[in-house]
Amino acid sequence: MSEKSVNTKKQIKHLRKGLSIYKTERSPYWHARVYISSQKKYVVRSTKETSRLDAAEVAEEILADLKSKQKNNHATAKDQSFEHFAQIYMNMARVQKRGVKNKYAFSDEAKILLRETDGVISYFGKYDVGKITSGMVRDYLFFLDSRRDKPLAFSTKAKQCIMIRKVLMVALEDGVIDIIPPMPKQRTKDAPRPTFTDKEYKHLMTTARRIASEGKTKVRGVLISHDHVHMWQFIVHSFVRPTETELFALRHCDIVVGGNPTHLELTLFGKTGHRISATMPFAQGLYQSVRSKSPNAEPTDYVFMSEYQNRTTAVNTARRLFNHVLEESNLRKDMSGNPRTPYSLRHYALQARLRGSKGKVNIYWLAKNAGTSVDQLERFYLKNMALSPEQIRNLQST
Incomplete structure (x- = not known):
């Protein structure tokens, strides 16, 4: 029988629609899980509280803070949005790789960008590219883990970061942003390479x-x-x-x-x-x-x-x-x-x-x-x- 993951939710308390708190084996603290209806996604934050009642109060504060930040970080014009530059990148990539015989050259990138519910565009699409920070990318990776029974492999997370960086590079080249925020560093674990003597x-x-x-x-x-x-x-x-x-x-x-x-x-x-x-x-x-x-x-x-x-x-x-x-x-x-x-x-x-x-x-x-x-x-x-x-x-x- 396989062991339970330390990320498996062991206690869950639903506070109201779109807001719940839970605990895992990994941490003594309760985590808040908030549904952001405008982006059709969940966001997870640690409450830093061990008491369920205190955690519930902090969860309400997190919800209010997130809603406020969402409005402030969204692009006021479509041509400033992450989705706009992601579309430009995809159009460029299609043209550049049209003659490449490797049929997988573009499809893997497209999957990362266009994946429903938790793809890069689904998460960052409405954001102003100039307001995306390293912390937001870190939160996105945490969000991806929260939707799965097992955390994503470090190499998979690194691919998400690379894709975000490529889109932001288009915005940088167009002079819309002055700097690309550092991507969260992912610890790499080398997979074995079975061979022969x-x-x-x-x-x-x-x-x-x-x-x-x-x-x-x-x-x-x-x-x-x-x-x-x-x-x-x-x-x-x-x-x-x-x-x-x-x-x-x-x-x-x-x-x-x-x-x-x-x-x-x-x-x-x-x-x-x-x-x-x-x-x-x-x-x-x-x-x-x-x-x-x-x-x-x-x-x-x-x-x-x-x-x-x-x-x-x-x-x-x-x-x-x-x-x-x-x-x-x-x-x-x-x-x-x-x-x-x-x-x-x-x-x-x-x-x-x-x-x-x-x-x-x-x-x-x-x-x-x-x-x-x-x-x-x-x-x-x-x-x-x-x-x-x-x-x-x-x-x-x-």
Whole structure:
């Protein structure tokens, strides 16, 4: 049975329509929950009182104060409102990202802005952009948490702050405001990046090749073949993300076979936008194997799992096949109990390159080539890597 969240409301007292007080395990104080009818939203404030009767009085004061502030902070003209500049930002973003192949480039921002009842525009829309403060943004984040059984992740809160800042930047550029208030700092917690050791990866590929050679294993009617094994190896030797916008978006026209040194040049439109990426030498042989099996493929045909025109279906099918191989290899989870996914192949690829180069690879170029950043490499890969014999010798050198 799962533990109750410390934010779960344990005592609730309804004072009147649109006003209530409650307590949680997290705090000894009562909180006031006030409904602001003009914006169709709830606002939560701590009463700083442990007594229910005292808290009820403070709640009434909070309600009166909020109503007064709402009137003072609302824009007197529509072209001064947050909603006005949010609309300008969205129009600009649509135009700028119209040619981007990543279909998720704009939709995520739109969801944050336009989410009903508690989206950024729903909350700040009527506010004068010049009167929005850091405290108001902090209150908005608290409001979001108050509507949920569990608080939002810090990374999710950070995305809300980034979106607010982008809209305010438009107002700044138009000369309507002189400064953007600092956004509340969000504590970030790095999610684990499950990967493989060299021994585990070798065992995984040995198992995958055995299953493919037997030609008997089907997952939801799909036979695991050597084409799938080559696809998984391609991730490791190209650093691409196993996603709908990178690996599964690759068409033959996106690949140039290069030499001196042996490599493939990939044109990608992934998570971080457009980039030209070079592969390791082995990827060229994997690609040529794909080409030899499809000599009549059109330049616009997909490279991997081309039988699926719906690329979401291709991604989901590939994931199920990979999960089966993980189970057969007894590698479904890492030593810390974190589940592995096709993304673990990319994580292994980056660590293997850093480790295999014996410190010679330029991490800036590796990060750029993989569509990530040096900061990401240091946070998620370098700090978790065991020292190589060369590094230990360097450490012990006199």
